[in-house]
Amino acid sequence: MKAKPSAKESAKKIFIFVAIILVCSFVFLAIEQGYLGLFLFFLAIAISVVLTFLYFIYFSFFYRWARWGLAVVTVITAAFLIRIYWNEIESRAIDYYSDITLPNKYKNYKYLEEIAHYAENGKTISYLSEREKGFYSLVFLNDKNELIYSRDKGGEEYLLKYNTQGNIIDSLTIRTNYERATFVGNYFLNINNNYYNTWAIDGDTLSKPITYLKETDDWDTPKRKEFLEKTLNTADYLYLTEINKYTNTNDSIQSAKDGAKVFFQKNNQWMYFYIPIEALDYYEEDYYGGKILSKGKNIDLIESFYKKATVKETHKRGMIRPKYVSYKGYLYTDVVVDNVTFHIKEYRGYYAYDYIMKETTSYFSNKTESLEDFSGIRIYSNKNLQYKLFTNVEKRMYIIK
Structure with a gap:
């Protein structure tokens, strides 16, 4: 019978080699303290693990203790990798479970973050400013009930004007060169250089x-x-x-x-x-x-409205009708405007299903304006306007017309 190879001699050589590369890489890391040092140190650890695996795999054909050693090293390595990638593993597991348990009727709901226009039966929900993907710095109504949209881009002020039908009737870009500016009433004031214009009105x-x-x-x-x-x-x-x-x-x-x-x-x-x-x-x-x-x-249209409105809270739903929250944390909602229903979804975070469907709807109103708010999804209406404003993200607005 052929003699078994010497495990002790091989172990000694591997130990010496591993010790040398680990010590050298650690010393280099202590001196370098940069990405290259970290890369070499983790590379040395990876090489050490691979050599240990190869050692136990080879000698497992000859010795029972090597087979036990291989099992132990495998379990320790697996536990280490699971610990490192646990968040990714958990996230993928939740995504998979959420996808397979999602009812079919919700699978075609639209994620507004991914589309510029969403049309249903003659009505459309779209970014208030397509160029800026709906993000804004200030939105207000002038004395003619024309909506003024402003986006401070750092060096320039991008402006849009909408008529009462919700159509863009004018636009303007003002080069501010990072100077301070603001809207007061219908006037655009340049704070630094002391001038104004009346474009807004x-x-x-x-x-x-x-x-x-x-x-x-x-x-x-x-x-x-x-x-x-x-x-x-x-x-x-x-x-x-x-x-x-x-x-x-x-x-x-x-x-x-x-x-x-x-x-x-x-x-x-x-x-x-x-x-x-x-x-x-x-x-x-x-x-x-x-x-x-x-x-x-001028302050933000909705913020200004809140200051002069009365509010009522109830579990009775109006235009905003939450339908389902997935295990992944997506809220599926029907938005009903003039008997036209938009099916939308938005991400609310894992475990949102624990609380979000229990939230009340807040109804704000005064003589001219009204706003419906469910969990940060808001629809603004005004008797002087033939469209509605929709927002579900801070400083991001859509128009429904």
């Missing part, structure tokens, strides 16, 4: 200068404060904003002694002046934490 794109009240240079702080309080009561629009000498180059001289800049409109004329920030008894904060004070500044 009359389509005029001409930039008109805002007059500086030079006489205020001679006023002390109490007089400026008194003038501000009077102007708040008498001006049609007012917007006060904190200025920063490092970002507003045109205001750098003033910002050394004054902390705020005040724009106001009176008798159809826009003017501005400066005032020390410490003179303000009250103020609001903008998105970046800066101090502001406003009269007539």
Whole structure:
């Protein structure tokens, strides 16, 4: 009978080789501390595991202990890999279970994230701005009930105007060069360079200068404060904003002694002046934490509506009718507008089925407007508009017409 190969001698050689490559790769990792060091270290570990497997596989043909060793190494390696890839394994298992248990009637529901237009029986739900895939910075109604859409792209302001039928009737791109700008009433104000335009109400794109009240240079702080309080009561629009000498180059001289800049409109004329920030008894904060004070500044249409609406909560469904939540976390909903039903789905996260179908629907309303809200899915209606607005993602809006 042929003699069995020596396992001890082979084990010694493998141990020495593995020790050398692990020590060398670890030392290189300690010195390099970069991606190359990590790659070489994990490569050394992988080589060590492979050599260990090959060792036990080979000697399992000759020795029982090698077969037991192979089993142990296999179990340990499998447990290690399962631990590393557990989230992926769990995710795939949930996806599979969710797919095979999903009722057939929900398999053709539309995922709005993947389509620009969804038509059903003469009605369409589509991005409010196809170019921006529905994302917006500000949406509001002007005095003619025309919808103004604004998207700040960092360096430019992209604007759209919709008539009451929901059709785009005008568009404008304003190069702001990262300067601060805002809408106050029907006016677009450039905060840095002191000009405005009236495009939002009359389509005029001409930039008109805002007059500086030079006489205020001679006023002390109490007089400026008194003038501000009077102007708040008498001006049609007012917007006060904190200025920063490092970002507003045109205001750098003033910002050394004054902390705020005040724009106001009176008798159809826009003017501005400066005032020390410490003179303000009250103020609001903008998105970046800066101090502001406003009269007539436009805020998001829905946010503005919430402030002047009454609300009722109930489990009775209206236009938004949740139907099913999959184990994967997709919410399947029927949206019914003027007897036309849109079948949509959206991702809500794993285990959403535990709570989401139990949520109430909130109905907001005033004399002209109404809004239905179920779990962040919202439909806005206005008696002056022949379309509805739909949103299910923060700062993303669709139009239904």
